[in-house]
Amino acid sequence: MKEGPDIAHVAALIGDPARANMLTALMSGKALTVSELAEEAGVTIQTASSHLSKLDGGGLLRPRKQGRHKYFSLANDDVAHVLEGLMGLAAGSGRLRKRTGPKDAALRQARVCYNHLAGDMGTQMFDSLIAQGHLSLDGDDLNLTRSGQAFVTELGIDLAELRKNKSPLCRECLDWSERRSHLAGSLGRAFLSRFEGLSWARRDQKTRVISFSANGTTEFERLFSVG
Template sequence: MIEGPYIAEIASLIGDPARANMLSALMDGRALTATELSLIAGVTPQTASSHLGKMQTAGLLSLEKQGRHRYFRLSGQDVADALEALMVLSSQTNPRKRHTGPKDQAMRHARTCYDHLAGCVGVALTDALIERGLIRDQDHGLAITEAGSRYFEQIGIDIPQLKTGKRAVTRPCLDWSERRPHLGGALGAAILDRFLEKGWLNRRKNSRTIQITPPGYQALREEFGIPADLLAANV
């Protein structure tokens, strides 16, 4: 037998529809209870508990306890990256027809990818940061420029602090709906947090989708030159 990574084992865990729905629901970085995840997956609490235990044992999920409550979240960015990559692959290879509704459109337009901005708006923002010389392509990756360091510091993002962490500061993350990279890494997460703090963006309740507020619409147009027609569908 050929020795190698246990791809089949992880794939079988993710491939179960109920477990896939649970993992997808956790892609916005939230922690949810077993009861909430059972409702999302459409299974009984007992079945959900079994699924969650298997995924926790495999390292896909982490468990947090607060009093009598038990909360599950993705164990880290690497799990979110793998799920996003599988979404890209499934959209390219799945021949079944899918009915697309307003919720799907909102997800394609602006959503969270674990802890950073994704979708059409996320990709457009990444393009704008490159065009304005705030980040640059470097060896099939992304890097902050000197001008970028000054700008991000001005809007309240501590770049030296980001560089002290174990996580990559900037990394391209292939967007499953746009098929082009959006900005991930510690900087991508910090930008999303800052835009939420500024009131430029709002999280929609019980969803990964992101709403652009009127102040955000103006700021993203004026500071980053993102076209009005791209933003207008989300205001």
């Protein structure tokens, strides 16, 4: 009857509260087990199992079996991107699930979005990389320039290793709180991982909040000042 793909099915998958909670939890980038996701969603394990098989069937998840555990993560960046978009719409229509509190402020400043840095600091880093000419945007392709390659290598990131990964190196991801782009893709993940390795930042396991140390903040500002 209509042209185009069947939106309704995918949207309905995300539209159930329990499943939405699971997907939101997976936005942290971590792979979680069925039991953990059941806990997150506030349902029993049977119910969670049923939901997860549906999400998987819809192509939204990537399952991995390890021993007697089964880990789920988001299928790819596209899924994370759509979820962020939906968060933006929900936030825009004044539908925040929680009052804006101190934790919320922390979330807006720096949080994990599918394993990369999001929030205010995420967009600041992205803008700075563009402004310094380390990233260039041609069409939808985000590319690391020669100066950018030097920059990340200087920071201690192994580019050759990253390129072995089949997923794209650079990618932009729209932030629901800032409504601006931040850096995703394997390089985005490498940045955050490096910040952790340098003890500049630390992830809170439950809330997606990223805390920067005093030193980390200084270094971050030095590298990614917008002035």
